[in-house]
Amino acid sequence: MDCIFCKIVEGAIPSKKVYENEHVLAFHDIQPAAAVHVLIIPKKHIPTMNDAAGEDFALIGEIHKAAQIVAKELGIADSGYRLVNNCGKDGGQVVFHIHYHLLGGEKLSALNVRD
Numbered sequence: 001m002d003c004i005f006c007k008i009v010e011g012a013i014p015s016k017k018v019y020e021n022e023h024v025l026a027f028h029d030i031q032p033a034a035a036v037h038v039l040i041i042p043k044k045h046i047p048t049m050n051d052a053a054g055e056d057f058a059l060i061g062e063i064h065k066a067a068q069i070v071a072k073e074l075g076i077a078d079s080g081y082r083l084v085n086n087c088g089k090d091g092g093q094v095v096f097h098i099h100y101h102l103l104g105g106e107k108l109s110a111l112n113v114r115d
């Protein structure tokens with residue numbers, strides 16, 4: 001399967017890992033949009049939020065749990081952060097393996113929902 005995030009999970013493509021457990025992996029985004037920009041992904045390949053079903057929702061919970069841990073480890077838990085999933089074309093999803101953006105380390109602008 002030609003999925004860049006599956007390749008990161010397998011170690012075939014390098015990443016700057018910040019957290020890993022049996023379910024999820026967190027690594028720094030290659031093109032940071034904020035002082036802290038980490039991607040948190042399930043190790044299981046799920047293309048988009050529309051494809052999540054059944055036990056996948058426990059994995060989504062694991063992602064939120066990892067976000068809490070990573071935010072603490074990177075020192076942004078108290079200052080605050082944003083956790084974002086882009087789904088599909090209008091959501092601006094580019095990589096079709098579910099991922100959450102953990103953004104923080106500076107005051108983020110208000111959500112811009114339009115270009």
Ligand code: AMP
Nearest residue numbers: 004015028029030031086092093094095
């Ligand atoms: P999205 O638009 O929600 O699909 O976000 C995809 C994100 O993946 C973007 O922020 C990219 O900068 C990031 N990205 C793409 N390739 C890599 C990579 N090899 N390592 C880390 N982040 C990546």
Ligand code: ZN
Nearest residue numbers: 003006045097
């Ligand atoms: Zn994948």
